Amino acid sequence: MSRQxxxxxxxxxxxxxxxxxxNHDGVGDLKGITQKLDYIKDSGFNALWLNPFYKSPxxxxxxxxxxxxxxxxxxxxxxxxxxxxxxxHKREIRIxxxxxxxxxxxMNEDFLKSAEPQRNDKSDLFIWNDNPWQPDGEFxxxxxxYQRHGCYMVNFFAHQPAFNYGxxxxxxxxxxxxxxxxxxxxxxxxxxxxxxxxxxxxxxGFRVDMADSLVxxxxxxxxxxxxxxxxxxxxxxxxxxxxxxxEWSNPKQSFDAGFDxxxxxxxxxxxxxxxxxxxxxxxxxALITGKGDMEFALRDMKERFAEAEKxxxxxxxxxxxxxxxxxxxxxDDKDLRVFYMILFTLPGVPFVLYGDEIGIKTxxxxxxxGGFQRTGTxxxxxWNCEKPNHGFxxxxxxxxxxxxxDNDMSVNSEMKDEDSLYNFIRKLTQLRKEIPDLKEPHMxxxxxxxxxxxxxxxxxxxxxxxxxxxxxxxxxxxxxxEFKEKLPAHCAVLVYKQVEKEK
Numbered sequence: 001m002s003r004q005x006x007x008x009x010x011x012x013x014x015x016x017x018x019x020x021x022x023n024h025d026g027v028g029d030l031k032g033i034t035q036k037l038d039y040i041k042d043s044g045f046n047a048l049w050l051n052p053f054y055k056s057p058x059x060x061x062x063x064x065x066x067x068x069x070x071x072x073x074x075x076x077x078x079x080x081x082x083x084x085x086x087x088x089h090k091r092e093i094r095i096x097x098x099x100x101x102x103x104x105x106x107m108n109e110d111f112l113k114s115a116e117p118q119r120n121d122k123s124d125l126f127i128w129n130d131n132p133w134q135p136d137g138e139f140x141x142x143x144x145x146y147q148r149h150g151c152y153m154v155n156f157f158a159h160q161p162a163f164n165y166g167x168x169x170x171x172x173x174x175x176x177x178x179x180x181x182x183x184x185x186x187x188x189x190x191x192x193x194x195x196x197x198x199x200x201x202x203x204x205g206f207r208v209d210m211a212d213s214l215v216x217x218x219x220x221x222x223x224x225x226x227x228x229x230x231x232x233x234x235x236x237x238x239x240x241x242x243x244x245x246x247e248w249s250n251p252k253q254s255f256d257a258g259f260d261x262x263x264x265x266x267x268x269x270x271x272x273x274x275x276x277x278x279x280x281x282x283x284x285x286a287l288i289t290g291k292g293d294m295e296f297a298l299r300d301m302k303e304r305f306a307e308a309e310k311x312x313x314x315x316x317x318x319x320x321x322x323x324x325x326x327x328x329x330x331x332d333d334k335d336l337r338v339f340y341m342i343l344f345t346l347p348g349v350p351f352v353l354y355g356d357e358i359g360i361k362t363x364x365x366x367x368x369x370g371g372f373q374r375t376g377t378x379x380x381x382x383w384n385c386e387k388p389n390h391g392f393x394x395x396x397x398x399x400x401x402x403x404x405x406d407n408d409m410s411v412n413s414e415m416k417d418e419d420s421l422y423n424f425i426r427k428l429t430q431l432r433k434e435i436p437d438l439k440e441p442h443m444x445x446x447x448x449x450x451x452x453x454x455x456x457x458x459x460x461x462x463x464x465x466x467x468x469x470x471x472x473x474x475x476x477x478x479x480x481x482e483f484k485e486k487l488p489a490h491c492a493v494l495v496y497k498q499v500e501k502e503k
Contacts, residue, residue: 006243006260006261006314006349007314007347007348007349007439007441008046008433008439009046009047009094009349010044010045010046010047010344010349010350010352010429010432010433011045011047011048011049011096011316011349011350011351011352012040012043012045012047012048012049012351012352012354013048013049013051013321013322013351013352013353013354014033014048014049014050014051014354015028015051015061015322015354015378016028016029016030016032016033016050016051016053016062016075017061017062017074017075017369017378017400018354018378018379018380018381018400018401019032019033019036019354019380019381020032020033020035020036020381020383020392021380021392021393021394021397021399022035022394024393024394024395024396024397025074025397026393026397026398026399026400027074027075027400028075028380028381028392029074029075029076029080030053030071030075030076030080030081030083030084031076031080031083031084033048033050033084034080034083034084034087034088037084037087037088037091037093038091039411040093041091041092041093043357043422043425043426043429044425044426044428044429044430044433045093045352045429046092046093046094047093047094047095047096047204048088048093048094048095048096049096049097049098049207049245049351050095050096050097050098051098051322052065052097052098052100053071053072053075053081053097054066054067054068054069054070054071054072054100055067055070055071055072055073056072056105057105057107057159058072058074058369058370059105059157059159059369059370060156060157060159060160060369060370061322061369061370061371061374061378062098062369063098063100063156063160063209064103064104064105064106064107064157064159064160064370065100065104065105065108066104066105066107066108066109067108067109068100068104068108068194068197069194069197078201081201082201082202085201085202085203086202089202094204094205095202095203095204096203096204096205096206096207096243096245097198097203097206097207098206098207098208098209099191099194099195099206099207099208099209099244100209100210101163101191101208101209101210101211101213101214102155102156102162102163102209102210102211102213102214103154103155103156103160103161103162103163103210103213104126104160104161104163105159105160106142106145106152106158106159106160106161107159108161110122110125110190111125111126111152111161112146114126114128114148114152115145115146115147115148115152116146116147116148117147117148117149122186124164124177124183124184124186125163125164125186125187125190126152126153126161126162126163126164127152127153127161127162127163127164127216128148128150128151128152128153128175129141129150129151129153129172129175130149130150130174130175131149131150131151132144132149132150132151135151136172139153139154139216140153140154140158141153141154142154142158142161150175153216155210155213156210156213157370162213162216163187163190163191163214164177164183164184164186164187165179165184165187165188165214165215165216165224165227166178166179166180166181166184166215166216166223167179167215167216167217167218168215168216168217168218168222168223169217169218170217171217176216179215179218179223179226179227187214188227188230188231191231192231192234192235195231195235195239195242196235196238196239199235199238199239199242203242204241204242204243205242205243205244205245205260206242206243206244206245207245207246207247207263208244208245208246208247208259209247210247211224211228211246211247211248211254211257211259212224212246212248212250212253212254214227214228215227220253221250221253221257222256224257225253225256225257225258228257228258228259229257229258232244232257232258243260243261244258244259244260244261245259245260245261245262245263245316245349246259246261246262246263247263247265248262248263249262249263249264249265249267249270250262251304251307251308251311251313251315252307254313255307255308255311255313259313260313260314261313261314261315261316261348261349262308262313262314262315262316263315263316263318263351264304264315264316264317264318265318265321265324266318266320266324269300270300270304271297271298271300271301271304272317272318274286274287274292274293274296274297274300275287275288275297275342276288276327276330276331276339277324277327277330278292279330286330286331287450287465288331288335288338288339288465288490289335289465289490294447294450294465298445298447298452301445302445305346305347305348305443308347308348308441309347309441309442309443312441314347314348314349314441315347315348315349316348316349316351317343317346317348317349317350317351318350318351318352318353319339319340319343319350319351319352319353319356320353320356320377321351321353322353322374322377322378323374323377324374324377325362325376325377326353326355326356326360326361326362326377327339327356328356328359328360328361329361329362333359333421334480334481334490334491335490336359336421337421337424337480337481337492338463338480338490338491338492340421340424340425340428341428341461341463341478341480341492341494342454342461342463342492343428344425344428344429344431344432344438345428345431345432345438345454345456345459345461345494346443346454346456346461347439347440347441347442347443347456350432352425353377354381355379355381355382357414357421357422357425358382358409358410358411358414358420358421358422359409359414359421360379360381360382360407360409361404361406361407362376362377362379363376363379363402363403363404363406363407364376364404365379365401365402365404368400368401375401376404378401379401379402379403379404379407380392380399380400380401380403381411382403382407382409382410382411383410383411383412384410384411384412385408385409385410385412385413386410386412389403390403390410391410391411391412427478428478431477431478431494435459436457437456437457437458437459438456438457438459440456440457442457443455443456449466450464450465450466451463451464451465451466451470451487452465458496458497459477459494459495459496459497460474460494460495460497461492461493461494462487462492462493462494462495463491463492464487464488464489464490464491464492465490466489467489468489469486469487469488469489470486470487471485471486471487472486472487472493472495473495473497474495474496474497475495475496476493476494476495477493477494477495477496478493478494479491479492479493479494480492480493
């Protein structure tokens, strides 16, 4: 798949544990995803991003990988994954999976071998210091767990030992290695083997978890970018069509590293957060409600899109993901429709988290599988409220997470309602496929007293974030709400520019 064709994708994110259970154990599985491929295609999506289904103790929702080359039994078997790939490709649906490049689980066999007191071929695969009593205060180390004379470095949680890609700045040469030291290349080659394994099975690409976390003491991330370029140079010779999306949220650094696309995450200092998710606990009101710092948000937006266009790369725009509270917790139905018009008409690749298409909200429930405050976002999919367990299980089961009373909708009810959010999003996915201009990388942005106009070739998306009506020109193609002539406050409209049509 070429970089050019990647812009045609509309991606649906699935947290496998929560999507569809086919064997009545209360946990979603790969067969459940295969069973719902027609729903995914009919909804307008032509690509899937699957969160980890590798063998794992699930202390961090599968991002603590015990075996990078195996499917966890809770999800099924390798044959189930191969069937999913075959059936998805029959429907022209691409499959992207998570690549956890920075760390493994402390139950990973290769990590346990590195923890042995005798030197072996895995001793340098993870980062260890040389003192079991005095961990370095600058880094997070775990001491006393194993007989090796030292402590292992943590990449995130305590159970996630960091792969040894080396250090950009070496201050303790007795145990730190330069990222150019050949011993650190073991981590690079290990990750290449992981990529090869899944690409050989037919996987179309990867979303890379914590992509900027490889080299340590690398404040400007230039060493980490150098490591990624080294790996991309090799894997792309073997799999030139593979596509890589980074969880980096810094397009300049990500694209310098060689990634094809970079996520715009829900960080307080970017336009995504300021436009849609700001609230009293973060940075004031969201701009979509008619308040907030427009100048800051627009500056960040322009910089990110300009960087993508300059490097022939993409921004990956999200409705949300498994790590964030759901967008429906922040916006009402009216503002949600404005949000989705922006998501599907701007340059880049849209990603929608399972259930966001029907307006599921994050539930307030206790932590499970290391989800902590994120657990309530990962609740089971609501397929049909008229069936036991909302259709999540084919028969009687106890879902691994409860359903929330705040979520009274379902796929079944939303599909039947012509005016539902689900059907609104379906229209947008269709428009994006039918109008090539909406996938073009270039975009001009005008701000007229909080009325934003995004120029998309022969079309314009006009978003009224002011508190007044706005007179616009052009042939109306689709709008976030019904209106007669003037665009109401807090609404959006996609128009075909009359001046272009007349020419």
